Amino acid sequence: MYRAMRKRQIKWTVIVFILLAGILYLGKIPYDEILRTEVHTRHMQLMKTASMLRQEKLLDVVQDARRLALNSGVKSYIETPTADHRNKMQRALINTSNVYGRYDQIRYIDLQGMEQVRVDYADDGAYAVADTILQSKADSTYVTEGLALDEDQVYFSPIDLNRENGTLERPLKPVIRLVQKVTDSDGEPQGLLVLNYAAGEFLNQFRALFPDLDQPMLLNNEGYWLLNAQADKTWGWLLGQPQQTLGAERPALWKKMQTTPGQTMELDGDLFSYQRFDAVNVATNGLSSYADERKLIRGISTSAKWFMLVQTRSPQWHVGAAYLRPWFRVFVVGLFLMAAMLVYFVIASREQRRVSRAAQRGQLADFKDLYENAPIGYVTVSASGLITNVNHMLLAYLGYQREELLNDCYFMDLVDDESRAGLEGLMHSLGAGEHEQYRLEMRCKHGERLTVLCSVSSRLSTSSMLTVGRCSVQDISQQVSLERSLERLAYSDSLTGLANRRHFDELASRELKRLQREGGPLTALALDVDRFKAVNDRYGHAAGDKVLKSLARHGEKLLRGTDILARFGGEEFTVLLPGATQEQGRNKAEALRQALAEAPVTLQAGEVIHYTVSIGVATLARPEETQLPALLKRADEALYQAKRSGRNRVCVAEPEC
Numbered sequence: 001m002y003r004a005m006r007k008r009q010i011k012w013t014v015i016v017f018i019l020l021a022g023i024l025y026l027g028k029i030p031y032d033e034i035l036r037t038e039v040h041t042r043h044m045q046l047m048k049t050a051s052m053l054r055q056e057k058l059l060d061v062v063q064d065a066r067r068l069a070l071n072s073g074v075k076s077y078i079e080t081p082t083a084d085h086r087n088k089m090q091r092a093l094i095n096t097s098n099v100y101g102r103y104d105q106i107r108y109i110d111l112q113g114m115e116q117v118r119v120d121y122a123d124d125g126a127y128a129v130a131d132t133i134l135q136s137k138a139d140s141t142y143v144t145e146g147l148a149l150d151e152d153q154v155y156f157s158p159i160d161l162n163r164e165n166g167t168l169e170r171p172l173k174p175v176i177r178l179v180q181k182v183t184d185s186d187g188e189p190q191g192l193l194v195l196n197y198a199a200g201e202f203l204n205q206f207r208a209l210f211p212d213l214d215q216p217m218l219l220n221n222e223g224y225w226l227l228n229a230q231a232d233k234t235w236g237w238l239l240g241q242p243q244q245t246l247g248a249e250r251p252a253l254w255k256k257m258q259t260t261p262g263q264t265m266e267l268d269g270d271l272f273s274y275q276r277f278d279a280v281n282v283a284t285n286g287l288s289s290y291a292d293e294r295k296l297i298r299g300i301s302t303s304a305k306w307f308m309l310v311q312t313r314s315p316q317w318h319v320g321a322a323y324l325r326p327w328f329r330v331f332v333v334g335l336f337l338m339a340a341m342l343v344y345f346v347i348a349s350r351e352q353r354r355v356s357r358a359a360q361r362g363q364l365a366d367f368k369d370l371y372e373n374a375p376i377g378y379v380t381v382s383a384s385g386l387i388t389n390v391n392h393m394l395l396a397y398l399g400y401q402r403e404e405l406l407n408d409c410y411f412m413d414l415v416d417d418e419s420r421a422g423l424e425g426l427m428h429s430l431g432a433g434e435h436e437q438y439r440l441e442m443r444c445k446h447g448e449r450l451t452v453l454c455s456v457s458s459r460l461s462t463s464s465m466l467t468v469g470r471c472s473v474q475d476i477s478q479q480v481s482l483e484r485s486l487e488r489l490a491y492s493d494s495l496t497g498l499a500n501r502r503h504f505d506e507l508a509s510r511e512l513k514r515l516q517r518e519g520g521p522l523t524a525l526a527l528d529v530d531r532f533k534a535v536n537d538r539y540g541h542a543a544g545d546k547v548l549k550s551l552a553r554h555g556e557k558l559l560r561g562t563d564i565l566a567r568f569g570g571e572e573f574t575v576l577l578p579g580a581t582q583e584q585g586r587n588k589a590e591a592l593r594q595a596l597a598e599a600p601v602t603l604q605a606g607e608v609i610h611y612t613v614s615i616g617v618a619t620l621a622r623p624e625e626t627q628l629p630a631l632l633k634r635a636d637e638a639l640y641q642a643k644r645s646g647r648n649r650v651c652v653a654e655p656e657c
């Protein structure tokens with residue numbers, strides 16, 4: 001049994017563990033979705049901020065160029081290109097470079113593409129380079145584009161790395177060239193202002209916007225990295241590494257970025273968010289004061305189309321997840337332990353209940369068996385005495401079918417009126433919860449009576465009201481019959497059935513007490529068969545017995561109900577006549593003598609035995625119990641006197657003094 005229980009416990013523990021794991025896993029899915037959404041929201045917010053930052057930076061550069069174009073030093077050289085005015089222009093350019101610190105170079109290039117003034121920015125400040133290293137930039141795209149500008153337009157070059165004399169400057173210096181056309185007071189174009197914006201500033205600020213959990217990247221329109229945590233992947237098209245593109249590394253992502261507006265996607269467990277940088281959307285970024293400027297910016301919509309890409313690696317995007325915290329792991333272990341304990345206790349208690357129910361069923365079956373097949377009768381009654389159950393033996397006792405009694409018959413209806421008192425006592429004991437025994441006469445179906453011994457037991461409610469009563473019913477008819485036989489044997493003469501000496505003494509004592517209370521005389525007769533020995537001798541002992549029985553029957557007939565006739569032994573009989581005076585006693589004795597003398601006994605052989613009796617009579621006028629032996633003695637003496645006087649006669653004893 002315990003092994004089966006252990007197996008069930010293990011089986012259910014495994015099932016509950018699988019269910020719990022399933023629930024936790026299912027709970028993790030939406031939870032991860034929330035985390036993804038949080039990361040996505042953060043990515044989007046930061047990219048929006050970055051977009052605004054970029055826009056702000058570019059428009060600041062435009063503003064700087066505009067201001068510089070209006071600078072008096074610049075203007076004076078344009079109007080009158082003297083050496084003095086050139087110095088003024090140089091100072092203006094140096095000034096601007098120093099004030100903002102974000103221009104690697106600021107140049108003034110004439111309409112032929114020749115550098116007229118060039119101010120470089122170094123760690124210790126801006127300075128004008130020597131005239132000897134000024135170069136012609138007529139072949140540069142930005143010069144061509146600049147010369148084609150309308151008035152008030154500016155041109156932004158694509159981002160590039162700065163070169164010195166044709167070779168890339170180290171460390172790498174990302175640069176965006178801004179070209180502003182300048183005109184004289186007549187509106188005639190005179191040259192170009194070219195500001196090399198050191199974009200490293202912006203790239204660093206862009207990077208600093210994002211927390212360490214995220215890896216922000218910038219890519220140009222062709223998928224080359226401008227910014228990447230792995231620096232060796234950047235500027236591939238300028239460093240002779242054309243394969244270093246996002247398109248080569250993650251084709252699916254790159255394709256998605258080109259076809260779908262900004263969104264988040266998960267690749268190999270990492271979360272990616274991307275967004276296109278689009279200068280045309282300046283107004284939507286809240287920089288409405290610059291809204292008009294965008295119309296004036298040329299080239300930005302194509303050459304400066306970048307992509308922002310933010311990657312948050314798998315461990316990072318759920319780094320704050322509750323299920324990675326130590327307390328959650330403790331909670332889960334606790335949960336599983338509790339589940340295991342719960343399974344253990346539930347199954348143990350179910351097993352205990354099962355065992356207990358089986359035991360109860362066994363007990364109930366035993367009880368039913370004992371009840372139904374008991375060798376004595378059982379009857380169960382409700383509070384009103386209605387029979388609700390009865391066993392086989394009681395049905396056999398009474399001769400009923402079960403359906404004749406069940407729920408249709410009251411126990412009282414089965415008890416004889418003679419036992420009313422016993423029945424009342426029985427019902428009282430049932431109601432009081434007493435265990436008592438009652439001897440009752442029950443009525444059988446066909447009218448016979450059955451003497452039974454009923455033992456009662458009952459179940460009471462909490463308010464001491466009878467709920468169920470039960471009686472065990474034992475048939476004691478045989479016992480009662482035996483008792484009566486024994487009683488007869490103990491109190492009667494076995495030959496004649498008359499009272500024996502013992503019974504006579506009891507009956508006489510009772511009568512004496514009554515007479516003492518009520519008053520009245522008492523007469524005793526002593527009766528003896530005359531020459532009985534001769535009867536025995538002549539006809540045999542059996543014939544003598546027949547004579548004695550005949551005498552007893554005739555004597556009983558002649559006497560009153562209150563008179564007591566007893567055989568003391570042999571052929572001697574005694575009669576007690578309560579309330580009879582001496583005269584009445586003598587008359588009764590005489591009547592008895594005559595009747596017996598006239599009642600001979602006929603034997604089977606046809607012989608007739610005539611016999612006579614002698615009777616002695618003695619009377620007590622005021623009897624007392626102690627006087628009985630003396631009374632009987634006096635009657636005996638009178639009997640002897642009758643014998644001596646010739647027999648077949650009545651003699652009366654002298655009254656006592």
Ligand SMILES: Nc1nc2c(ncn2[C@@H]2O[C@H](COP(=O)(O)OP(=O)(O)OP(=O)(O)O)[C@@H](O)[C@H]2O)c(=O)[nH]1
Nearest residue numbers: 528529530531532533534536541542544545570571
């Ligand atoms: N058949 C029979 N005889 C009995 C019984 N009890 C005593 N007897 C006999 O009764 C006889 C009594 O005889 P006795 O005492 O001599 O007296 P009797 O013959 O009647 O003579 P008297 O009394 O003097 O008239 C004896 O023979 C006993 O054996 C009995 O129960 N049945």
